[in-house]
Amino acid sequence: MGDPARKVPTFEELLAEIDRLPEYLSGEILEPGQLRVLPRPDAPHRRAVAQCERALYYVSPMDTPGDGAWWIEREAAIRFGDRLFNPDLAGFRVTRSPEQPDGYPITLLPDWCCEVFSPVTARDDRKIKLPHYARSGVGWVWLIDPEIRLVEVWKTEREHPMLIASAIDDETPRLPPFDLEINLAPFWILPKPAEPSSP
Numbered sequence: 237m238g239d240p241a242r243k244v245p246t247f248e249e250l251l252a253e254i255d256r257l258p259e260y261l262s263g264e265i266l267e268p269g270q271l272r273v274l275p276r277p278d279a280p281h282r283r284a285v286a287q288c289e290r291a292l293y294y295v296s297p298m299d300t301p302g303d304g305a306w307w308i309e310r311e312a313a314i315r316f317g318d319r320l321f322n323p324d325l326a327g328f329r330v331t332r333s334p335e336q337p338d339g340y341p342i343t344l345l346p347d348w349c350c351e352v353f354s355p356v357t358a359r360d361d362r363k364i365k366l367p368h369y370a371r372s373g374v375g376w377v378w379l380i381d382p383e384i385r386l387v388e389v390w391k392t393e394r395e396h397p398m399l400i401a402s403a404i405d406d407e408t409p410r411l412p413p414f415d416l417e418i419n420l421a422p423f424w425i426l427p428k429p430a431e432p433s434s435p
Contacts, residue, residue, distance in 0.1 A: 308325060315341040321365060347375050370395055385405050
């Protein structure tokens, strides 16, 4: 006689497991009933997140009143149904949320999410989180790859992510959904790759 089927942990049980993790680890529920535990990110990842957050300082409601204002949250635990994601950065339009999003986990849907790749997260960020953000109704997603110094801008169209812009190296693009120029040069801790020499 076979063993009884293994009970799938509930969202609340997995959240309690995450709360018990030591500070040097973080946890997400990428698939219902499954906990992913990761070490804290490396220096290139931390730098890209910090510099991106700094670049978006000027969209804060204190500096940009009105329709262009955003709340920007770093590594906030956000619930998407029976999943829990910790986007590196998440943005909420002040027109939808006059008060800064609160609660644990946050249940308000972000308008924008940003995921910065690290060697252990890049695959899941692209294959699991990006399409789930789109299915959930997150309007915009940035994927940042510090290793190749690339920023991709994805827009949700009919619950599917569509790549609409990208920028590299030390460009200073205007990347939607934010109406400001962003200098990418400070994002990268790695030296710029050498140009191939001509024969």
